[in-house]
Amino acid sequence: MQHLPKMAVMVLLTVLCIPAIAQKLKLTEGDPGVLKGQQQLNVEFTYDHLSVGKDSEADYIRKKTTEYNNKEAGKGDTWAKAWKDDRPTRYEPKFDSLFNDNGDLKAGNFPDATYTLIFHTTFIEPGFNVGVARKNSYIDAEAIIVETANRDKVVAKITVDNAPGRMMGFDFDTGMRITESYAVAAKKLAKFLQK
Structure with missing residues (x-):
């Protein structure tokens, strides 16, 4: 190792020391077995009471907007708009696409479907990629399956923990990394519901 430049050694050690993040899905209530035989699943997304990193989403947006605007006028405002x-x-769309690619049940905007999946994101780790160092994104969420005609009738609840946005290369864009987290969550959830 003494022939490697110090920076390369530091990057290698950083990568080796980052704990692996494995997505976990857990049924916490009900029985998603009622979905068997269904053709379509209406999907809705909610982001209420969302935490981002160590902050509430509102605080995170405020900090990042100020930080980017201080570097370049208007850049933070553009970033904040893109965040939403x-x-x-x-x-x-990525969630729906990957869910559909990994199961028999078609998910999307199907307001006439018998059941609705409410995918409630509770936490986002946006990660970063600055070239010489990177951190994967991940999301935590709760997947709540309800009767479309009676939203108070909860059929099942599934927690989704640590859905990683593992990307190699040029994922400098926060949105790109987080999109991959939604793709992974959808893929695993579709398979989980087929069991």
């Missing part, structure tokens, strides 16, 4: 816009344009 990524939900309907990136995260949610």
Whole structure:
């Protein structure tokens, strides 16, 4: 190792010391077996009381907006808009797409479906990639399956912990990393519901 530059050694040690994040799904209430035989699943996304890193989402947005605006006028405002816009344009379509690719049940905007999956994101770790160092994103969420006609009738609740956004290479964009977290969550959840 003494032939490697100090920076390369530091990066290698950092990567080796980062604990592996494994996604966990756990049924906490009910029985998703009622979905057997269903063709479609209505999906809705909620982000109430969301934490980002060590902050509430509002505090995180405020800090990042100020930080980016201090570097370049308007950059923070553009970032804050993209932070919210990524939900309907990136995260949610990717979730539906990967869910559909990994199960027989088709998920999406199906308001006439018998059941609705409310995917409630509770935590986002946005991660980072600065070239010489990186940290994967991950999300925590609760998947709540309800009767579409009677939202108070909860059929099942499943916790989704540590859905990683593992990407290699040029994932410098926060939205790209987080989108991958939603893709992984959808893929695993679709398979979980098929069991």
